[in-house]
Amino acid sequence: MDELYTQQYERFEQRHWWFVARRAIIIDQIQRLVKPDKTVGAWLDIGCGTGVLLSAFDGFKSKCGIEQHKGCVEIAR
Numbered sequence: 001m002d003e004l005y006t007q008q009y010e011r012f013e014q015r016h017w018w019f020v021a022r023r024a025i026i027i028d029q030i031q032r033l034v035k036p037d038k039t040v041g042a043w044l045d046i047g048c049g050t051g052v053l054l055s056a057f058d059g060f061k062s063k064c065g066i067e068q069h070k071g072c073v074e075i076a077r
Contacts, residue, residue, distance in 0.1 A: 006050070006071030013052040027057050037061070051076030 013019045034041070041060040048054055048065030050072045067073050 003071060006069070006075060009072065010050040010052070010075055013049055019052070023053050023056055026053065030057065030059070048072075048076055 030043075038059065039061055041062075043054070043057075043060045043063045045051075045054050045063070045065045048067050049069075051065050051067075054063045054065050054076070065076050067076060
């Protein structure tokens with residue numbers, strides 16, 4: 001996939017209603033089910049895209065994303 005696709009995908013992840021709503025639901029469920037503690041715990045996001053979801057929530061000691069698309073990995077870092 002090309003660089004333009006990666007840039008467009010990052011914008012979609014940040015602004016498109018689907019990703020915004022999905023992010024809100026996931027964060028709400030994490031807060032409801034797990035007591036986030038910045039001193040313990042870890043979050044693994046498989047298929048993290050450009051890392052927008054991981055960067056939106058700062059309630060765990062460590063966060064890790066796995067992504068196969070090289071362009072998305074570079075942005076997520």
